[in-house]
């Protein structure tokens with residue numbers, strides 16, 4: 054077997070947060086976790102269908118990056134593991150849950166499903182089910198910001214785009230092609246790799262000649278960082294820096310977040326290849342527990358407050374399920390709606 | 397009035413639309429400084445700058461995806477396939493994202509983009525540079541597919557394609573760039589979904605598109621003395637097909653010959669034939685005759701190449717035969 058990559062000591066400075074920011078981040082991570090747990094329950098109850106990829110364990114990445122951006126203005130591009138990115142973007146839990154139920158009130162009107170969440174008002178560009186295909190789309194959105202500013206003279210066009218994707222995806226050509234173009238044109242984009250060590254059953258080290266993905270930035274003349282993806286403040290710290298650089302016209306950043314998924318690849322995955330020891334080691338680094346401890350140690354919050362947040366979020370998720378259940382199915386007479394712009 | 401070359405007609409369309417709308421831009425390989433492989437964007441970079449005539453690296457799938465992202469966020473990109481065949485490397489972005497994303501997103505996003513460039517069988521370019529991707533792409537939902545054939549329709553159609561809020565796959569033909577024609581004065585737009593009646597007639601309906609239009613017309617010249625009177629329709633819109641115009645003609649002639657440059661299997665003609673049978677079976681006095689390129693990689697050798705595509709003489713014979721069989 055290949056040698057396991059040693060978990061590095063990170064050089065990056067974690068973000069400092071106020072009490073309000075700390076609670077906001079905590080709430081967002083808890084929403085991600087509870088929402089996904091509820092999805093598993095609903096999937097096994099036959100309420101949602103197809104391939105459903107859950108995000109448990111990786112919450113610090115979504116929250117750390119997206120909550121360091123401007124909601125509703127900056128762009129986010131995800132993959133098939135997109136529920137929690139959508140939630141961090143501010144897409145209401147109701148709309149995400151309804152989409153998973155295939156309902157007309159879903160954010161993609163029941164046409165997309167779990168792997169195709171979209172929301173124009175929340176600047177969520179998708180929801181892409183094929184590996185790597187979101188990266189060029191995100192690069193195009195970033196190009197658009199630069200174009201508006203430089204060609205159209207729009208000084209408010211300082212929007213930044215974040216593209217999320219996995220370790221396995223970094224072996225796809227679109228990743229390299231877009232790193233090149235983004236660096237070449239100094240596009241305002243963050244390439245966020247969620248390195249959870251596995252691409253379904255393919256261990257990262259078995260697929261990748263240079264497993265330290267962040268190092269690939271250097272050959273494109275782009276800054277690349279590795280960051281503890283189980284530490285929301287570490288991710289936030291790097292993201293803030295990268296967003297500021299992008300907004301200032303200084304170009305893209307590659308951020309490799311070392312993280313882990315606490316569940317199988319999808320709800321259909323028997324998850325037989327990952328060792329118990331590996332899973333336990335990573336479960337011990339649960340980003341939500343870690344952040345909860347930080348908040349109380351720093352006297353930013355106490356346990357009853359955090360429990361109260363969890364209770365509120367639990368009801369948000371319950372409400373989302375009820376909304377999804379109560380929502381109508383798409384109208385069969387609208388089968389052809391949305392094929393063309395005029396529909 | 398002076399005649400305009402085909403590639404300049406396309407250039408005028410792009411220039412006029414770019415002048416009018418700052419969100420219109422061109423992306424692709426050598427579209428800027430070099431002016432495009434067939435000079436369709438020659439010198440436009442001097443007028444509009446390097447960002448609006450974006451010379452991209454040779455990365456078809458990624459720059460096509462970038463155009464999708466730019467279109468989703470409010471720009472109107474035109475991408476040039478240096479040769480349309482190269483866009484096989486962009487099949488994923490064209491099919492999944494240009495074509496399907498609007499639907500999959502439940503209408504969240506529009507994708508106003510044009511994917512244009514030289515297609516078709518050229519002159520001894522070999523198999524890879526002689527592709528007819530319209531046949532491969534016709535099954536993708538959400539795409540409009542247009543094939544232009546004259547300087548006049550090239551300009552008017554391209555302008556409409558740029559203004560359209562949907563992804564339009566726009567085929568030019570490598571062998572038609574040097575055609576000349578006097579263009580209408582001033583700006584004009586042509587509808588993307590209308591076939592063009594090239595010649596009115598009553599004996600048989602000939603459905604064709606792109607360069608095969610000229611093979612058909614050449615065939616008709618040899619038929620003049622035979623007193624046959626075919627109706628020639630240039631499809632223009634390969635998706636959706638203009639069944640209104642097609643149907644009107646069939647109701648008059650009751651006979652159909654399809655002349656196409658794509659291969660027979662899974663071609664535009666295959667789709668046309670099936671649809672004509674679905675819609676107008678009762679009107680037909682004979683089975684639809686499909687004249688397509690051979691189902692082979694286009695060979696380099698000139699003789700073999702000309703055997704691969706439909707020749708005017710074969711068309712003339714087919715028309716004669718079909719009309720003679722008329723009862």
Ligand SMILES: Cc1ncc(C[n+]2csc(CCOP(=O)(O)OP(=O)(O)O)c2C)c(N)n1
Nearest residue numbers: 134182183184219220221222249251252253
């Ligand atoms: C083009 C393409 N090929 C194959 C797949 C099947 N597939 C889905 S997820 C996946 C693994 C991706 O791993 P990674 O990029 O590490 O992301 P993760 O699932 O770990 O978040 C594969 C091979 C796909 N969706 N798209």
Ligand SMILES: [Mg+2]
Nearest residue numbers: 219220251252
């Ligand atoms: Mg992975």
